[in-house]
Every structure is written in structure tokens, then in C-alpha cells.
Amino acid sequence: MDWEIKDFLKIQNNQLFIEGVSTIDMAEKFDTPLFVFSEKRIKHNIERLKHAEKFIECKLKICYAAKANSNMAILRTVRESGAELEVNSGGELWKALKVGFNAEQIIFNGTSKTVAEIEAAITAEIYAIQVDSLYELELIETLARTLQKCANVSLRLVPEIETKTHSGLQTALLTSKFGMMPDEALSAFRRFYKSDFLNLCGIHLHIGSQTPDAAPYADAFKTLFENLLQIYNETGHKLSHLNLGGGFPVNYLLDKTQAGDFLPVQRDLFSAHIEPEEVLRQAWKVVEETAQNAKAFHLLENITLLLEPGRSVVADAGICLTTVRNHKKRPLKQLADSNQQLAVLPKGISIFKNLEIKEENQSKMQNDFWLLTDAGFNILLSMETYKWYYHLISAARAGETHSTPYKVAGPLCDGGDVYFDIEGENRLPDYRLLPENVQPDEVLALLNCGAYSVAQMSQYNGRQLPAIILIKDDGEIELIRRRDSYEDLLGNDIW
Ligand SMILES: *Cc1c(COP(=O)(O)O)cnc(C)c1O
Numbered sequence: 001m002d003w004e005i006k007d008f009l010k011i012q013n014n015q016l017f018i019e020g021v022s023t024i025d026m027a028e029k030f031d032t033p034l035f036v037f038s039e040k041r042i043k044h045n046i047e048r049l050k051h052a053e054k055f056i057e058c059k060l061k062i063c064y065a066a067k068a069n070s071n072m073a074i075l076r077t078v079r080e081s082g083a084e085l086e087v088n089s090g091g092e093l094w095k096a097l098k099v100g101f102n103a104e105q106i107i108f109n110g111t112s113k114t115v116a117e118i119e120a121a122i123t124a125e126i127y128a129i130q131v132d133s134l135y136e137l138e139l140i141e142t143l144a145r146t147l148q149k150c151a152n153v154s155l156r157l158v159p160e161i162e163t164k165t166h167s168g169l170q171t172a173l174l175t176s177k178f179g180m181m182p183d184e185a186l187s188a189f190r191r192f193y194k195s196d197f198l199n200l201c202g203i204h205l206h207i208g209s210q211t212p213d214a215a216p217y218a219d220a221f222k223t224l225f226e227n228l229l230q231i232y233n234e235t236g237h238k239l240s241h242l243n244l245g246g247g248f249p250v251n252y253l254l255d256k257t258q259a260g261d262f263l264p265v266q267r268d269l270f271s272a273h274i275e276p277e278e279v280l281r282q283a284w285k286v287v288e289e290t291a292q293n294a295k296a297f298h299l300l301e302n303i304t305l306l307l308e309p310g311r312s313v314v315a316d317a318g319i320c321l322t323t324v325r326n327h328k329k330r331p332l333k334q335l336a337d338s339n340q341q342l343a344v345l346p347k348g349i350s351i352f353k354n355l356e357i358k359e360e361n362q363s364k365m366q367n368d369f370w371l372l373t374d375a376g377f378n379i380l381l382s383m384e385t386y387k388w389y390y391h392l393i394s395a396a397r398a399g400e401t402h403s404t405p406y407k408v409a410g411p412l413c414d415g416g417d418v419y420f421d422i423e424g425e426n427r428l429p430d431y432r433l434l435p436e437n438v439q440p441d442e443v444l445a446l447l448n449c450g451a452y453s454v455a456q457m458s459q460y461n462g463r464q465l466p467a468i469i470l471i472k473d474d475g476e477i478e479l480i481r482r483r484d485s486y487e488d489l490l491g492n493d494i495w
Helices: 023-030 039-055 072-080 090-098 115-124 134-147 182-192 215-235 264-270 276-293 311-317 333-337 350-354 359-364 381-385
Strands: 009-012 015-018 034-038 059-065 084-087 106-108 128-131 151-156 198-204 241-243 304-307 318-331 367-373 392-394 404-409 432-434 443-446 467-471 477-481
Touching (some): 034 311, 039 059, 072 084, 182 198, 182 215, 215 241, 215 276, 311 318
Parallel strands (some): 059 084, 241 304
Antiparallel strands (some): 009 015, 034 318
């Protein structure tokens, strides 16, 4: 099958195996919903990013974006893989230090940092606090002065760089909430570059997530360099790092069986594939030319380039196992009323684009077959907020033909908890294709679930947060999060 990945995800005995381990055995042992991660895959993904250093003429520092998944064992794996870390809150900073990252391996982003968070970052002496506004820069200077410390800071810019990703994932537009205008950054450098309490060491830009093509990265790198140049020309101050942010995409449509059910923009977004080395090679070329034309190549010497990848490190390293807990059949009313099936199937129509309409299929389509699973937007929130696509297969019958359409929904007492787009904007397929005759108790798997999933899960509907396991390099299975007990549902409630 097209979703198989050599030496990682494959079909064995008709079942889905991950790193040589049967997902069905794991579902039996740990129950579902269950997230399963591969240590090898995370390491592989980090290596792929590090490899890009060979295609540029400067040092590369990979700072994994903790917000994508900050489970402690995942952070540990990232650290052991030799990557560094980008955090977004005092909580993530605390976890980072606790799991053993050194301060100089940590950078700290965020639009609304508190005084306590800034003080913690200054005291720990992290690599850079990424400053989101002039107000914040002044605040950092005041706090550093009080602490009698010098804070390393990098200014986040917001030039207009548009990408083709989801609107909620665009972050370098003036309409987005992040960063400061390049001229504000310049005035900040004029004012503070001699400060004893601020080390203005870099500038930063993050163009967004799941960016489907390489060009915006080259634009962004060029913009960073032009700003660096202007800062140097006006102040004589030379920056030591440029930070190009994260956003490398993951191909969620490796299996194209349902690709025809997507609108072209959605299809391009979910099937995006770019190699980090190619992105950096192109971006470096543009910047090198710019530097040479400006006779300023010396400003690139000894510079460090930072990346902040989140999704591309963990998304395809994790899957979610879910069990069908209920099913039902519901007549397709429009079909029952008419013989002109294609014309009158407003939402179900997409299914006919891919399926050969055989006599037997037509009669099957008189009914919608519904499957109700135990994995809803309580554990995969972006399926609801961003209508994110996670390819669904049968883990129990992975090798069988997946061509029977089902309506699939999660367990929540919430009409939005479905695997399709109830708003009718066709951002997700209306049906999922699985083997024939899927019944309750069959274990299914959602693929590419490692990023922005367990990081966003909630106990909505009194549902216990799921267990997570990690398959280690040596094949050992490590429980890295135990399933919530009912007791855990009480949390910090006081009554
Ligand atoms: C979210 C975020 C990232 C990570 O983005 P991915 O698409 O997961 O790679 C990196 N940097 C910043 C500033 C972010 O907000």
C-alpha cells in the first residue's frame, strides 16, 4: 500500500506493523485510543534536517518546536538525537530544563510572555529570547538590568511573506499577531545595541506551518539577510544568527486513494513534499548572491542559521490506534427518492468520483454505513479546528482492499466530532474507505498523528487522556504516558 514506509510502517500477516511490532497486539495490551511513536523515525527525521547543513556554508542549529509534542519522553528522544529546542512558555522552558537540555540549546518564542517567564529565561541564560514587540524588548532590558544579567535576544520580524498553507497557519503576514515590523526592529537596534543588559544576537522569522513549497523560505532568508545588512550598515553591529523558523511540510496523502475527494488547494496542502536540503540549498543561493552584490559576504561568515521544525520531526513518527465501538446504517434519503443518483447526492457525491459504480455498489449506497470510534477531537483537535486530514486504515486488516465507504465519527457528545466536514466546505472527504464489513471491535489506525495531537488533547466529555507508547531503537516498548484514571479526571477541581 502507498502509505507503507520501508523499515517502519508496513503490512505483515494482514495487520499493520510499526517498527516490527503488531499494532493489534499493542491495542490488546494497552487498550485504545492509543498513540504509538517510533524513536527511530524521530531520529531519522532529525537526521534529515541536519543533513541540510551540507548544502549551506554556515552552521545549522535545529531547534525542535516543543509545542508540536512536548511529552517528556519525546523531548528526551529529541535531545538524544542531537537537536536543540524552541519553547513557547515558561512551562515548556521548565520541562526543557528538566529533561536535560542545556540553556544554550533553548530559544523562547511567544507573544505574551509574563515577567516571571522572562526572568526565568534570563536567569537560565538561554540561547535567545525571541522578542515579539518593542514593548517586550524594553521590558526584557529592565528585567535584565534588575537581575544584573545580559539577556540574549533575537527580534521576530513580520514582513509580508505569504505561503499557500491554511490561513490559521500563516504567521508572517501583517494581519497575523506575531512579531514586529522591520523598521521597528531597526529602531530597536539603534536604541539598544550598546546596552550592557541586552545582547542583540539575531533576527527571526517564521512563515507558517505545512508550507508546501520552497520559495517562501528563500524569500524569508533573503529578507533576514537584508535586515541584517541594514542593521550592520546603520549601527556597525553584526548579528550572530538568523532564524528561519519551522514549517516544513509532511505528506499526509502518501496514500492517494482518497486524493480525488479533496479540493485542489486542500490536496496540494496535504500532499506537500519538500526536502529540507533542497529548501536550504535554494535559500542559501539567493542569500549568497544578495550578499555578493552588496559586497557584504563577510557578514555571512560565522553566522549560524536556526530552524524550528516541529511537524516534520514528529508527525509521521506517531500513529493513533482506535477501536470501532458502535455502528449503524442510515438510509440515504436523496437516493431513496430518486433514480438520478449522481445528481442528487450533494455531499456524498465525492465518493462516486473514485469508485466504479457497479450494480452492487449502487445498492450498497442506498445506506450510509456509520462507524463510531473511540478517537475524537478530544485527542485530535485539529481534525475539528483545521479540518486536518489523517489517513485512516484498518489496522486489523491492513492488507485488504480499502474501497468500501463509511461515514466515520468519534465518541464525543458533540455533532462536530466527525471525520468529515459538516460545514459542507468539502475540506475533508465525506466518506472514508476501509475494507468491507467493518464491525465493532475492529482496530483502525490514523496515520501521521504525531504532531499537534497529544499536545492539544483534553478531557472534554470526561474522557480520559490516552496512553502513549514509544517503540525504542532496540525494539523495546516503553509506556511514555499512562492512560488517565477516573481519579485523574478530578484534576485540580475543588469542591
Ligand atoms: C509552531 C511554530 C514552529 C513549528 O512549526 P512546524 O510547522 O510544526 O514546523 C516553529 N516556530 C514558531 C515560531 C512556531 O510558532
